[in-house]
């Protein structure tokens with residue numbers, strides 16, 4: 001018998017353990033494992049395996065170790081990273097953190113027992129409702145893993161709704177990281193994902209090319225992003241939707257929710273399915289996750305029945321006396337429908353959805369508009385200033401940009417990787433180098449400006465870039 | 475003493491607040507910036523005209539509202555949640571505190587690797603520790619949850635056969651009837667036909683049934699061991715042989731890892747691929763449904779000797795590596811044989827940090843103790859409840875269970891019409907969360923109970939007592955059982971109304987539109 005008494009293991013003291021074993025009717029705990037065949041038993045020295053630091057550590061020991069390790073990270077606060085590309089540095093209100101750390105929410109699970117989980121159910125219902133109003137779509141699920149997996153699931157759903165069709169049209173400027181995920185999810189489906197051209201001046205999706213491609217038939221869905229991955233506002237969204245619908249294809253829109261205080265919501269633009277990244281709604285950067293995949297459909301039972309993920313609904317108690325909440329339409333889900341389910345998703349990002357609900361409640365009816373304008377103005381200020389640097393052009397497309405924009409450095413004769421390193425030396429983290437994804441754009445990087453980047457931060461970036469590239473060309 | 479859950483008469487957030495209130499002060503656009511860029515016009519066709527129909531609350535109202543909702547929620551910090559298969563153990567507070575360090579939360583996933591060396595070091599170590607715990611060679615931390623990892627796993631199986639030029643034949647995945655729903659759902663998402671195999675009376679997968687369906691078409695088998703009955707699959711060696719014989723791969727669903735740590739490992743059992751549910755075995759909180767994380771590990775099996783392709787080359791997402799020359803950690807992006815990416819970025823880092831702390835604080839000795847505690851708790855509970863009139867223990871009641879046990883309320887249902895669901899509601903009334911009910915599907919009126927390693931003996935005793943009391947009431951006064959629960963926020967919820975197409979209400983917007991007659 002191993003002899004570990006641990007604060008997380010209330011029955012680990014020898015006396016309790018022995019009592020319990022006695023009740024069970026065994027002498028040694030190993031008897032409870034006697035059915036594990038000899039051949040598969042672990043035979044090495046378990047305690048000598050590299051697992052943790054070789055022995056149980058106390059709280060104060062691990063704190064010290066972690067502190068040493070984390071001091072090797074560089075955190076960009078002033079200015080924050082000018083890096084977006086799918087998740088963005090945004091402010092996380094203290095109230096959001098505070099509510100998300102409430103133990104009752106944090107330490108519970110999927111509300112399988114509705115009567116004792118009403119608080120969580122109501123909070124998730126409010127998340128669904130507030131996102132629904134933000135999107136002007138009627139039905140929102142209680143979360144997917146992230147935007148990328150949400151769009152991948154949206155494509156799979158479109159293939160189910162439009163059975164027999166196997167083409168999906170996407171913009172050529174689609175978030176390349178999302179596209180990778182889409183490829184993984186659709187790999188077994190024999191789908192043809194086709195890129196629609198963009199207007200070489202504005203970057204907007206080329207409506208003529210879209211029409212031609214739709215006219216060829218067999219299109220299950222047309223997808224666009226607003227704002228696009230490159231930050232420009234896809235102002236022809238409604239036309240795209242109409243063309244899609246003319247071809248009997250579903251219109252799927254991907255959105256950044258933080259833009260929806262100032263930009264038309266997908267529901268008003270004719271979208272059948274909307275997806276997006278909820279990370280800006282108070283969730284932080286977290287080096288990769290957790291984030292929040294938004295997934296919504298308009299009111300259409302044909303669509304709703306094909307939705308992936310959990311749904312919370314409003315109902316009453318059986319006696320009709322009280323309002324009540326519960327999980328609904330579960331016959332779509334894996335635990336009931338198994339291989340015929342609309343998705344395999346089980347554990348989702350519910351706590352992030354809760355955080356987003358708190359965020360939206362704080363922002364209220366007018367907050368997102370104000371925030372959107374702040375970001376819009378700062379973005380365009382940064383763009384304007386970028387163009388004062390010799391050899392720098394921003395953005396590469398002539399359209400209105402929000403939060404992100406491309407910056408081209410071709411004329412500086414300086415490789416962007418070099419510029420990036422020089423910026424780092426000055427304590428600034430620049431945008432994402434796009435060569436890997438869009439080689440046709442040359443030495444271009446994608447920069448991001450949010451409410452966290454003050455005018456001083458932007459000015460510092462511009463000044464630093466100036467020093468770097470103008471110093472280089474001299 | 476009676477349990478009474480806190481109950482506030484809490485309106486929907488839409489019914490709170492007042493026009494003009496704000497919960498957050500957004501900074502103004504700097505005057506200098508406005509002057510510099512002038513008025514920006516968003517084209518009419520894309521400008522939002524009407525503000526979203528969101529409520530208007532002050533900060534204090536938002537806080538009170540959600541605090542009240544939290545008080546009407548039951549978490550592990552309130553009491554036992556023995557939801558079988560979910561491993562609802564205590565979530566250490568030290569992990570919460572460390573994981574909220576800005577040196578983690580402020581890191582952008584595309585940040586220069588030189589600036590995230592500490593984070594990568596943690597993840598590098600975690601990859602190694604997890605590989606050792608499951609007896610596999612290489613782990614990726616990329617998938618966001620167990621099911622996400624399963625999808626990756628079956629896509630790897632698919633890729634394996636594709637690279638071997640046999641995908642045209644390899645079309646079936648075998649799944650036992652006791653499997654979790656995600657297993658067949660994942661296999662189907664990867665384009666496989668799911669072949670379900672029944673369990674034998676002893677609770678093991680029926681080996682003869684497996685033999686009968688295994689063929690050239692078998693691409694692989696998905697299995698969790700201990701299985702969802704809490705029983706160790708004793709035929710695992712033979713099973714592995716049968717599947718490997720036809721060049722199928724064995725996939726290990728790691729949801730039940732809590733039952734075997736230190737005693738055996740998926741790698742020792744012959745599995746080729748295994749996922750880990752960080753939010754189950756390694757103590758990161760379940761968050762009311764998520765987030766979790768689902769690392770995926772493989773054996774370094776040769777796929778194609780000529781092209782030197784190994785199974786780890788098929789893994790999704792980036793893997794943390796250490797460059798001995800540059801003395802730096804870096805992310806190795808998926809290569810040409812990888813199944814690719816399953817989410818935009820690296821991984822669900824926050825739960826993974828918590829797992830790191832969890833493992834560090836327990837060490838190998840502690841993890842083995844975790845398993846022993848979980849298994850003792852289960853068998854102790856069985857001893858307490860077994861032979862209670864009303865419940866039965868299907869599938870060889872004499873066998874020891876591991877991390878969980880599945881009782882059946884079928885005798886009670888047959889005798890007096892009191893169901894597993896009624897039993898669950900009776901448990902809620904006593905201030906306990908209920909077991910997982912009606913799963914696994916092979917047990918009628920199933921009550922699947924998993925106390926995990928962190929439940930006290932006292933609570934296990936009380937839980938057993940309450941279940942006995944429920945049985946007694948069921949036989950004496952079955953009508954009473956139908957009135958449960960009474961002590962929770964609400965009494966029994968109307969599921970018919972909740973799901974009927976004419977009344978189904980997934981959002982406030984639907985409620986409003988229906989009232990206005992705009993939707994049916």
Ligand SMILES: Cc1ncc(COP(=O)(O)O)c(C=O)c1O
Nearest residue numbers: 346347559619620621654656729
């Ligand atoms: C046996 C089993 N397999 C797989 C899963 C799926 O894991 P996740 O919820 O992390 O996606 C679960 C989770 O509930 C499970 O219990």
